[in-house]
Amino acid sequence: MSKVALLSSVAALAAGALLSSATLSRADDMAALVDAAKKEGQLTVIALPHDWCDYGDLISSFKAKYGLTINELNPDGGSGDEVEAIKANKDNKGPQAPDVIDVGLGFGPSAKADKLIQPYKVATWASIPDDAKDADGYWYGDYYGVLAFAVNTDVVKNAPADWSDLAKPEYKGAFAVVGDPRTANQAAMAVYASGMAGGGDAVGIAKKGLEFFASLNKSGNFVPVTGGAATIAQGTTPIVAMWDYNAMAARDNLKGNPKIDVVVPKSGVVAGVYVQAISAYAPHPAAAKLWMEHLYSDEGQIGWLKGYCHPIRFNDLAAKGKVPADLLAKLPPAADYAQAKFPSLADQKAAKETIAKDWDSTVGATVAK
Amino acid sequence: MLDVTADPVRRPPPARKIAAWAGVAPFFLFAAMFLIVPTFSLMVGAFQNRDGEFTFDNILRLTQPSILHSYALSLEVSAASAFFGALIGFALAAAVIFGGLPRWMRPVLMTFSGVASNFAGVPLAFAFVATLGRMGLVTLLLRNVFDFNLYTSGFNLFTFTGLTLTYLYFQIPLMALVIAPALDGMKQEWREAAEILGASRWQYWRYIAWPILGPSCFGASLLLFANAFGAIATAYSLTGPSLNIVPILLFAQIRGDVLHDPNLGFALAFGMLLITGVSNFAYLALRARSEKWMR
Amino acid sequence: MNGRLIASWSVVALCGIYFLAPLIATFEFSLRLLRGHYSFEAYRLVFASGDFQSAFLFSAIIGVVTIIVGALIVTPTAYWVQLRLPALRGIVEYITLLPLVVPAIVLVFGYIKLYGSNSILPLTATPFGSDILLMLGYVALGLPYLYRAIDAGMRSIDVKTLSEAAQIQGAGFPTILFRIIIPNIRSSILSGAFLTFAIVIGEFTLASLLDRPAFGPYLQLVGASRAYEPAALAVVAFLITWGCMGIIQWLGNSGSNFSAKR
Numbered sequence: 059m060s061k062v063a064l065l066s067s068v069a070a071l072a073a074g075a076l077l078s079s080a081t082l083s084r085a086d087d088m089a090a091l092v093d094a095a096k097k098e099g100q101l102t103v104i105a106l107p108h109d110w111c112d113y114g115d116l117i118s119s120f121k122a123k124y125g126l127t128i129n130e131l132n133p134d135g136g137s138g139d140e141v142e143a144i145k146a147n148k149d150n151k152g153p154q155a156p157d158v159i160d161v162g163l164g165f166g167p168s169a170k171a172d173k174l175i176q177p178y179k180v181a182t183w184a185s186i187p188d189d190a191k192d193a194d195g196y197w198y199g200d201y202y203g204v205l206a207f208a209v210n211t212d213v214v215k216n217a218p219a220d221w222s223d224l225a226k227p228e229y230k231g232a233f234a235v236v237g238d239p240r241t242a243n244q245a246a247m248a249v250y251a252s253g254m255a256g257g258g259d260a261v262g263i264a265k266k267g268l269e270f271f272a273s274l275n276k277s278g279n280f281v282p283v284t285g286g287a288a289t290i291a292q293g294t295t296p297i298v299a300m301w302d303y304n305a306m307a308a309r310d311n312l313k314g315n316p317k318i319d320v321v322v323p324k325s326g327v328v329a330g331v332y333v334q335a336i337s338a339y340a341p342h343p344a345a346a347k348l349w350m351e352h353l354y355s356d357e358g359q360i361g362w363l364k365g366y367c368h369p370i371r372f373n374d375l376a377a378k379g380k381v382p383a384d385l386l387a388k389l390p391p392a393a394d395y396a397q398a399k400f401p402s403l404a405d406q407k408a409a410k411e412t413i414a415k416d417w418d419s420t421v422g423a424t425v426a427k
Numbered sequence: 428m429l430d431v432t433a434d435p436v437r438r439p440p441p442a443r444k445i446a447a448w449a450g451v452a453p454f455f456l457f458a459a460m461f462l463i464v465p466t467f468s469l470m471v472g473a474f475q476n477r478d479g480e481f482t483f484d485n486i487l488r489l490t491q492p493s494i495l496h497s498y499a500l501s502l503e504v505s506a507a508s509a510f511f512g513a514l515i516g517f518a519l520a521a522a523v524i525f526g527g528l529p530r531w532m533r534p535v536l537m538t539f540s541g542v543a544s545n546f547a548g549v550p551l552a553f554a555f556v557a558t559l560g561r562m563g564l565v566t567l568l569l570r571n572v573f574d575f576n577l578y579t580s581g582f583n584l585f586t587f588t589g590l591t592l593t594y595l596y597f598q599i600p601l602m603a604l605v606i607a608p609a610l611d612g613m614k615q616e617w618r619e620a621a622e623i624l625g626a627s628r629w630q631y632w633r634y635i636a637w638p639i640l641g642p643s644c645f646g647a648s649l650l651l652f653a654n655a656f657g658a659i660a661t662a663y664s665l666t667g668p669s670l671n672i673v674p675i676l677l678f679a680q681i682r683g684d685v686l687h688d689p690n691l692g693f694a695l696a697f698g699m700l701l702i703t704g705v706s707n708f709a710y711l712a713l714r715a716r717s718e719k720w721m722r
Numbered sequence: 723m724n725g726r727l728i729a730s731w732s733v734v735a736l737c738g739i740y741f742l743a744p745l746i747a748t749f750e751f752s753l754r755l756l757r758g759h760y761s762f763e764a765y766r767l768v769f770a771s772g773d774f775q776s777a778f779l780f781s782a783i784i785g786v787v788t789i790i791v792g793a794l795i796v797t798p799t800a801y802w803v804q805l806r807l808p809a810l811r812g813i814v815e816y817i818t819l820l821p822l823v824v825p826a827i828v829l830v831f832g833y834i835k836l837y838g839s840n841s842i843l844p845l846t847a848t849p850f851g852s853d854i855l856l857m858l859g860y861v862a863l864g865l866p867y868l869y870r871a872i873d874a875g876m877r878s879i880d881v882k883t884l885s886e887a888a889q890i891q892g893a894g895f896p897t898i899l900f901r902i903i904i905p906n907i908r909s910s911i912l913s914g915a916f917l918t919f920a921i922v923i924g925e926f927t928l929a930s931l932l933d934r935p936a937f938g939p940y941l942q943l944v945g946a947s948r949a950y951e952p953a954a955l956a957v958v959a960f961l962i963t964w965g966c967m968g969i970i971q972w973l974g975n976s977g978s979n980f981s982a983k984r
Contacts, residue, residue, distance in 0.1 A: 102933070109947035132930045134942055137684035139827070143931065146469075146831035150838030152846040153933045162684045172477075213562075231561050231578075238667040238675060241683030245668070275669070282585045282669035283560075288553055291949035292751060293562035307947045315757040410685045418493055418671050446895065447806035451814075454799035458817050462862045465832025466824050518733050526730025536734075538967035541916025542960055543741060544867075545924050550956040554744035557751050557953075564747040596744070599737065604917060605870050608910035612878020643874040646815070650822075650870045657823040677825060699823045707816045 088181075091351070092124065094344035100127040101345040104143055104156040105135035109307045111201055112365025119361065120352050126345055129153040136242065137161035144174045144337045157340040158349055162243050164406050166197030166333040175335040178347055180354040185374040189400075190331055197335040200353065201303075201367035204322055204329045204398050205244070205251045206390075208305035210296035212316035218297065220324040221252040221270070230278050234285035234295035236304075239271075240414040247328050248299040249417075250401070250409050254326035260405035264412035268420040275421050291316055301330065302390065303366035322394040329398040331370070356380055368395075470700075473693035485694035494676065498698065501656060501672040504587065508594035509651035515595070516602020516651075517644065523603075524610045537607065540600030547597050548660030555593045555665065559584045585666050593661060598651050605650065609643040642714050649710045653703055673699060745960065752953035764954035768944070777940035778923075782966060784853065784936070785922035788860040789915045789970075792868045795861065796914070800873045801903060804881055818869040821862050826927040829859060834931070852932050859928045864918035871917065875910025876903075912974045916967050923963050 095101075101120075108114030117128055131154065132139055140159040147155035161169070169175045170192065177195035190199030209217040214232060218224050224233050235245040253267030274280035283289055285298035287308040298305075302320060309318035334353065336346045352358050359369035363385050375381050401409065476482045488494070523533045546554075558565050561578060569575045583589060613636060621631045659674035667675060673695055679685065680692030753760040755767075768774065803810050821829075833855055837845040845851035881903070888898045904911065926938030941959065944951050 107947075108943060129933045130943075131933060132927075133939075136682050138680075138682040138687050138689075141687065142681060142689060142827070142831065146834045147838065148835075149840040150834050150846055152839045152852070154834055154846055154852075154931060165684070165687070168687065235668070238663065238679070238683075240685055241663075241667075241675070241679040243684040246685045281561075282666050283552070283556060284549075284664045284667055286949075287947050288949040288952060289556060291754075292553075292557055292560070294556050294560040304947060308949075311948045313755075315755065414679070414686050417668070418496075421668070444806060447802040450798045450802040450895070451807065451810065454795055454814070457795055457858070457861070458865075461833075461858045462817065462820060462824075462829075462865070465829055465836055466820065468832045468835050469828050515733075515737065519737050522730035522733040525726075526733075527727050528730055528734065532734070534968075534971050537913065538916060538964055538971055539741070541913075541920050541967045542963045544917055545920035546960065550748070550952070551744070553953070554748045554956070557747035558744045564750060565743055596741070601867070601917070604913040605867070605874055608871060608875030608907065608913055609878050611909050612875070639878060643877055646870055647874065649815075649819070650866055653819045653822040653866070657825075659825075674825070681825070682827065693828075696823075696825065696828060700820070703819050703823050704816060707812065707819060711812050711815075 088351070091344055091348050095124060095126060095342070095348040098126075098342040098345045100129060100153065101342055101349055102129040102131065102153055102155060102157045103349075104131040104140050104159060105133060105137075106130065106160060107133045109304075109311065110365070111303055111362045111367035112307075115364065116353070116358065116361045119357075120349060123352070124348065126348075131156060137165045141165060141169055141172075141174060144169075144339060145172075148339050151341040153341075155339065155341050156337055157342050157346040159335050159337065160200060160332055161335070163199070163331045163333055163403060164410070166192060166335060167403065169335060170194075170196040174338055176338045176340070176343070178336050178350060180350050182354045182371060182374075185371050186354075187370065187373075189402075190333075190370055197333040198354075199331045199370040200334045201362045201369050202329050202331045202400070203301040203303045203367055204327050204395060205247055205299055206302040206305050207319075207321045207323065208290055208298045208300055208308055209319045209321055210290050210293065210316045211319050213293050213296040217319050217321050218323075219321065221255065221326045224252075224274060224279060224297070225270075225277065226279075227277075229297065231281055232295065233274065233279050233297045233299070234281045234283050234289065236285050236298060236300045238284075239417055243330065244300055244304075246410055246413050247330055249413050251299075251323070251326040251328040254328065254399065260401065260408040261412050264409040265416070268413060268416055272421045287312060290318065306366040306388075320390065322390055325397070327394070327398045329395075329400045331400065360385070363389075470693050470697055472690050473697040475690055477690065485690050486697070488691060489694055489698050493671070494673075494695070497671040497673050497676055498702070500670065501674070502702070504591060504594070504662075504670075504672060505652050505655035507587075507591045508598050508655045509648050511591070512595050512598025512651045512655075513602050513644065513648040516599045516647075517606055519599065520603040520607045520610055524607060525613075537604060540604045543600040544597050544604060547658065549664045551593060551596055551661050552664035555584060555589075555596075559589070559592075585669065587670065590662060590666050590670060593665060594655055594658065598655065601654060602647055602651060605647045606640075606643060609640055613639065645710055645714050649706060652706060656699065656703065745957070748953050749957050752950055752957055755950040764950040765958065768951055768954050768958065773935075773940055777935055777937045778962065780935055781923050781929075781937035784857050784860065785919040785966075788857050788864060788922055789918050791857065792861045792864050792918055793872070793911050793914065796865070796868045796872050797904065797907075797911075798899060800869065800876050801881065801899065804873075804876055805885065815869070818865045821864075822866050826863070826925075827931070829862065830928045830931045833859060846932065849934075852934055856928055856932050856934050856936070859932075860918070860922050860925065863925065863928075864914070864921050867917035867921075868914035871914040872907060872910045875907035875913075879903075879906045908974060912971060915970055915974070919966060919970065920963060923959070923966075 106113040106117070117130070120126070121128055131143065140156060140161055143156050144159065175196050179195040186198055192198065207218060211217065214229070216228065218229065235248045236242060237245045239245040239249050249267040249271055250264055251267070252270045253263040253265070256263065256266045258266070271280060281295050283295055285295045285300070289295040290298055290308065291312055302322060305318070305320045309320060312318060334350060336343065336350065340346045354371070356375060359371050359375060360382070362369045363381065366389060369375070473485055474481055474483065476484060519536070522528065523536050557563055560566065566577045569577050617635055618631060621635055657674060659678055662670060662672055663675055663678065677692050677695045680688045680695065752764050753762065755761065755764040799814065803814055834846060837843050837855055839847040845855040884902050884906070885898055888902050923937055925936070926942055929936035930939040930942065941955055944955055
């Protein structure tokens with residue numbers, strides 16, 4: 059055999075071996091991960107209510123598939139809670155230390171800067187849009203939704219179609235947000251969305267939103283109660299601005315009593331992205347990574363869709379025809395989402411700061427005694 | 428005769444003082460290990476910045492007008508609910524203990540108070556919304572049966588008044604439970620003896636009952652004040668966006684998902700500890716004065 | 723004395739209306755799950771999930787232990803401060819006020835930092851250790867109420883005379899505490915017990931972040947996206963807690979054969 063032939067056949071053999079070992083190692087990796095996770099035996103999650111994006115089912119399916127115990131901390135927690143929990147548990151390896159977090163977009167970069175999270179790229183990494191993930195793999199978007207109105211149609215006969223409708227006198231004492239705009243993402247984004255119709259930069263939009271809420275407060279259309287399924291059903295806040303997935307979950311849970319309409323506003327459609335990350339101090343890193351693989355697999359992404367959340371790989375799945383038609387039918391029409399704006403990290407930060415700083419002076423100032 | 432505090436003539440010999448110190452040692456050990464040190468291990472954050480360096484910045488930021496305003500508001504809500512809670516709670520306990528009511532009412536009231544004293548947060552806020560909200564049971568009842576529109580007459584649950592009214596739900600039972608043991612100690616015989624000696628009702632209260640009950644009343648009021656001062660869940664659910672009390676600001680910095688400046692949050696908590704300390708000091712001064720008066 | 727009766731009945735009646743109205747409103751709302759007519763459907767759904775009993779039992783047991791430990795810590799303290807160390811009154815009372823203004827989340831994170839699995843006292847490393855930590859946390863949370871109730875009761879009995887009389891008869895401190903003082907402040911301890919028990923049953927932050935299967939976290943899991951079930955749960959929790967208070971009251975009463983007051 060000539061030298062060239064020998065060399066090229068060796069090269070071909072080597073390439074062949076490399077290629078097959080690459081595919082082999084993918085499956086091997088996964089198997090090794092599952093083994094390591096099973097050895098760890100448990101996973102600790104935090105701030106995952108069962109009715110939020112159908113996490114309840116995702117958690118049980120993960121438990122059933124891999125037989126791990128899941129410790130669920132603080133289901134009502136906010137993003138700040140999750141980050142503080144990682145900080146407090148730096149030296150603790152017990153089941154009180156969160157392994158994974160699901161936080162608002164803005165918290166991803168700040169957790170990375172504070173060295174609280176570790177990088178990991180899931181198998182389906184490539185199909186996650188670039189602007190929804192950290193290039194180094196520290197955090198990655200998981201799902202999104204848009205702000206919509208949940209309307210109790212037993213009490214409110216004409217549902218509002220847009221933010222400006224809320225100012226109409228027929229909606230006196232009817233509208234609320236979920237929580238306090240200085241504390242809760244849903245509420246802050248509602249203020250932001252209401253100002254979007256006017257256009258402009260993030261701070262300008264936030265200021266317009268604040269003025270709009272100030273006028274709603276003055277006319278008595280805005281009720282400062284924390285809105286939710288209970289207050290909607292009871293009739294005190296028949297219109298509540300919340301993420302569409304929460305509105306639809308409430309609609310389902312109320313089972314038609316009362317009937318809830320979920321209305322995506324005509325203008326001012328704001329989308330909110332949440333991100334996943336693994337704690338740098340996770341006591342069960344293999345279980346954490348397995349959880350991520352589970353969430354970002356087709357099965358996991360569809361699981362979120364069942365909870366009415368748009369999974370981050372939605373476009374990828376839709377292109378491959380993997381989205382079940384019956385689920386698609388349950389969501390609001392795609393046209394509603396066509397106008398959804400995804401505020402960038404910088405925009406969100408600026409808007410939130412403005413809203414939190416100026417809320418008191420602009421809106422909450424009149425403390426009626 | 429009824430003065431149970433220190434005897435001015437004899438001083439206990441050192442050995443007995445040691446026994447006393449040994450007696451209180453478990454409390455201080457417990458407080459140190461499970462209250463003070465854990466709290467301060469986080470509260471040092473009030474004096475640090477994001478990178479962990481020492482700074483007074485956060486404390487200085489507490490003097491911003493918006494934050495000072497929220498401390499003032501917190502103080503107002505706490506004082507209002509403590510005052511009315513103490514008054515009504517006292518009346519309730521006195522009614523059940525001295526009022527000549529059937530004997531079974533006391534255990535029923537005390538056990539109910541136990542549960543009600545902790546009925547707070549989202550369930551309490553919702554209960555009041557369902558009662559006095561715009562579509563509340565009582566609101567609708569007044570409108571349909573008595574033709575009286577509660578909301579046009581100026582009442583609104585989602586205001587300072589409404590919040591104070593809601594706070595009373597756990598303040599009144601707290602007062603009743605705490606002052607009842609003190610009322611128990613008011614022996615029937617004292618009142619009878621006073622009457623026999625010709626004392627009027629007022630004189631009985633001023634010279635006999637008040638010296639005994641006064642300190643306990645002040646102490647209980649302070650408890651109610653601090654209880655309301657630290658309460659957040661009810662306020663957040665009921666009037667969150669419109670009443671700017673300190674616990675909500677704290678929540679926003681440490682736990683929320685909009686802002687995240689835990690160091691400022693800890694500074695706010697530190698401010699609350701200071702205010703509680705000042706209130707405690709004021710209460711002690713008030714109490715010492717009232718006790719001196721009564722000698 | 724009729725004026726007195728009228729006054730007391732009025733106070734009780736007015737308070738009764740104030741306290742019962744919100745409960746009735748919550749109850750009425752909880753019956754509305756099925757459209758058009760009242761039903762107990764929400765309650766059926768609530769009890770269908772099996773965790774209710776185990777969660778409640780867990781919290782009830784921890785509650786009882788908390789009361790006992792708390793009373794054992796507070797009673798001698800209140801006694802000695804009143805009798806011999808009145809100068810300490812200020813600092814002791816300030817300490818007992820701290821749990822009211824320190825957010826529970828600060829407390830629990832402090833516990834995790836100090837007693838985490840890598841520390842000298844790794845309480846969080848085992849379920850039993852975490853239970854102990856949780857119980858001690860509850861003693862801390864109940865301290866304001868327990869101390870104030872016991873202190874108020876002690877002020878109304880002549881601690882000094884009682885102790886001296888007992889000492890003259892040769893009683894040591896434990897005898898004085900258990901056989902003289904405690905029976906006389908029974909109603910204080912009961913008050914403190916009620917307040918502490920209610921706190922333990924409803925408490926959520928400590929239990930959830932220490933990952934213990936208590937009743938508070940169970941209540942939270944029922945969900946923010948539901949309306950009728952949480953209302954039903956609130957009513958049930960209220961009634962069951964009230965029942966437990968009744969049991970505590972009955973136990974407290976039956977143990978007494980020395981009653982110094984009317």
